[in-house]
Amino acid sequence: MKRCIRYYLELIFAVLALSVSLCSYACKPIITPTFANISKDILIRDLLVLSLSKVIEAENICVKPYIENLSDARKSKHVMQGLIDVTWASASAVEEDNLQAIRIPIFRGLQGLRIFIIRENEQTLFDAITTLDHLRQYQAGQGTFWGDTKVLKGANIPVITTPISENLLSMLAKKRFDYFPLAIHEPWVALSAHPELPLVVENSIILSYPSAFYFYVSKDNQTLASNILNGMKIAIADGSYYQLLFSSDLLKEAFLRGNLTQRKVFSVQNSNFHHKIPKENRVYWLSADELITMMSKNR
Incomplete structure (x- = not known):
């Protein structure tokens, strides 16, 4: 009896481990700049997640902040190097030769x-x-x-x-x-x-x-660029993007x-x-x- 119980416990733990492994594989983290309680960056992160949720299953969206605090120039370099998947910045502050801009303004102007x-x-x-x-x-x-x-x-x-x-x-x-x-x-x-x-x-x-904050990704990451662009379009069309943006405490204040x-x-x-x-x-x-x-x- 004890051997049976042990066998079933080991089987359960193996299944749980496999489930965690599969979830981790399915939900590859999207690395973003750090947002240490900065209201604007937290709002942008939430708008990013909302947009991605329109084209990706929610359980497959994992957004993880990069731990280092970076200038806009260094954020761009880290995106080019693959250390960060997506960043956001003023369009006038980014050299775009090696980055791909998602040309829908995050704050709508x-x-x-x-x-x-x-x-x-x-x-x-x-x-x-x-x-x-x-x-x-x-x-x-x-x-x-x-x-x-x-x-x-x-x-x-x-x-x-x-x-x-x-x-x-x-x-x-x-x-x-x-x-x-x-x-x-x-x-x-x-x-x-x-x-x-x-x-x-x-x-x-x-x-x-005219001025804008855009999302930026590597030119090699066409899948993420397409998901953000199409997700933003859908969220704007169904009104959920406006609801999140204009009801935020940042803009209400x-x-x-x-x-x-x-x-x-x-x-x-x-x-x-x-x-x-x-x-x-x-x-x-x-x-x-x-x-x-x-x-x-x-x-």
Whole structure:
């Protein structure tokens, strides 16, 4: 009897081991950049998983963060080397010669909606701005190597730059420039890290231009590229992508705190951008008004 029991226990353990082995084989991890409690990256990870779930069985989707914290340039190199399967970054910050972009904007164009950090007691200066030419009388502050810096300069907006982006808020406080444009979800996070500075979020203007975060994979990984692209298309078509994106705490907070529906929108072009967007994908871009309307419905 004991030998029978032992035999059956060994058989059960063997079956369980085989099941774990088969599951591990079926669910090969998709390696992504690390997302250490960064709300934006966690949201992007969730949008990636949602999109993949439209074309792959859920039990076969395993997303695993890469343990090392990397710059955008190093993330790209790690994708090329096969250490990371997929990364995400601003389209203007990535050299695409050796990477394949999934040309549907992750945030549907929200990255191109910019609101400003300004000095306390200077809101009336910006309330008086009614045209883009009037805004050009003031200087923006940006990082030297940021893609957004190229856009602003291309639109003839005066820009003061620094290679040390951490200095931008203190430079603004010291009147080195007049305003600091950031994506609509970013200013409050930046200010919360420096409560000692006499700075506030400007509440009357949105500067709008084409900009995007894309998913990027190796050019050798056509299967993953196809799965992400087709999954995003399906999720957008059935509404689940919008539901996850616009109901996220990240964008809800931006809408509630940003006074977005009451702002003046000044639009400029991004001359290095539109030629890279396939015509069939332009339907996935939303205007500033469309984006704000969607955010208001999900607030």
